[in-house]
Amino acid sequence: MNERTTAELENLRGLIDGVDQQLIHLLRKRLDLVAQVGAVKHGAGLPIYAPQREAAMLSKRRDEAEKMNVSPQLIEDILRRLMRESYLNEKDIGFKQVNPNLGHVVIVGGSGKLGGLFSQMLVLSGYQVKVIDKDDWARADEIFDGAGLVIVTVPIGITCELIKDKLTSLPANCILADLTSIKGEPVEAMLAAHSGPVVGLHPMFGPDVGSLAKQVVVVCHGRDSDKYQWLLEQIEIWGARIVEAEPEKHDKAMQLVQAMRHFSSFVYGFNLYKEEADIESLLQFSSPIYRLELAMVGRLFAQSPDLYADIIFAQKESMQAIGDYLDNYSHALSLLQAGDREAFVAEFKEVAQWFGDFAPQFQRESRAMLQSVNDMKTG
Numbered sequence: 001m002n003e004r005t006t007a008e009l010e011n012l013r014g015l016i017d018g019v020d021q022q023l024i025h026l027l028r029k030r031l032d033l034v035a036q037v038g039a040v041k042h043g044a045g046l047p048i049y050a051p052q053r054e055a056a057m058l059s060k061r062r063d064e065a066e067k068m069n070v071s072p073q074l075i076e077d078i079l080r081r082l083m084r085e086s087y088l089n090e091k092d093i094g095f096k097q098v099n100p101n102l103g104h105v106v107i108v109g110g111s112g113k114l115g116g117l118f119s120q121m122l123v124l125s126g127y128q129v130k131v132i133d134k135d136d137w138a139r140a141d142e143i144f145d146g147a148g149l150v151i152v153t154v155p156i157g158i159t160c161e162l163i164k165d166k167l168t169s170l171p172a173n174c175i176l177a178d179l180t181s182i183k184g185e186p187v188e189a190m191l192a193a194h195s196g197p198v199v200g201l202h203p204m205f206g207p208d209v210g211s212l213a214k215q216v217v218v219v220c221h222g223r224d225s226d227k228y229q230w231l232l233e234q235i236e237i238w239g240a241r242i243v244e245a246e247p248e249k250h251d252k253a254m255q256l257v258q259a260m261r262h263f264s265s266f267v268y269g270f271n272l273y274k275e276e277a278d279i280e281s282l283l284q285f286s287s288p289i290y291r292l293e294l295a296m297v298g299r300l301f302a303q304s305p306d307l308y309a310d311i312i313f314a315q316k317e318s319m320q321a322i323g324d325y326l327d328n329y330s331h332a333l334s335l336l337q338a339g340d341r342e343a344f345v346a347e348f349k350e351v352a353q354w355f356g357d358f359a360p361q362f363q364r365e366s367r368a369m370l371q372s373v374n375d376m377k378t379g
């Protein structure tokens, strides 16, 4: 680079730094305004997440951006990221308490991560929360006395037994709920153990979400839904969407959404290990989609094996789904072994047709994800 180029670059880079610094000031200003909106909403008992406002705002900003020759997608990406930051803000203010007259809440297994998250959300909403864990059962009578809501969140393998053995003499009007990732048997066990209101919940997210905004909680109704309607409203105030489901339908979906998904991730990792793959060099050669795939597989092994074993072993029926996968894998492999490219292409088309409009939709969604994976690269 000659001197002139260096000087020109330096000058321009100085101006860019200035613009970026202004951006920080603007961000600070936006965060302060969002905090004020948060306080107004908290006072009025409204959830922070306002999808209609977001849609209207995004649409206007996209139009304005386009007029100024700024990519609409760029402003949308930035605003969506900023809005994610806004949801976190709510954790500092707390949430409206929908049912101030409830007695205290007991979380059975509250020192678990998901139990901890629910405990935190309930406390932020003004409820008194007590936790009961393995070593506290000697004090159970005292802990449950006067409880308005009991939430069971212990490993799946011991959930039903615990409900049957330990939760048969709760206060009559107390709501009994669970957060287990299967719903059929736990809801049945709760209905058998307790004659008051019963509801099965399945939060479709892990404990590491920063906020519940836009997350899904599946609800399987048990008994006396009018008595726990407030709890569903409370969860919606936290920003989550309630999706009602029959326990059987939910459990069937989980065979694919959870058992199969995690099992195939496990095998993928197991296979890398057996092949003695060199992750470092794979990463060097990785395309964005491969990096994303490795991230999704690798994150499994940063977590508790028991958690995944629980999910995978939860339903006998998952074995069938996983076995079918193996059959389909073998079939596809046989096409490859036979060198039958034509049959492979024909089946590819058949599957593509079956995916229908979802295929292009998933392509669009993954494009954004792949771009952010690429943004994360530093070297």
Ligand SMILES: C=C(O[C@@H]1C=C(C(=O)O)C=C[C@H]1O)C(=O)O
Pocket (backbone or CB within 6 Å): 034, 037, 038, 048, 049, 050, 051, 053, 054, 082, 083, 086, 087
């Ligand atoms: C700040 C608000 O709350 C949330 C955050 C928004 C934002 O960061 O712009 C927009 C809508 C809401 O989801 C609001 O309602 O205006």
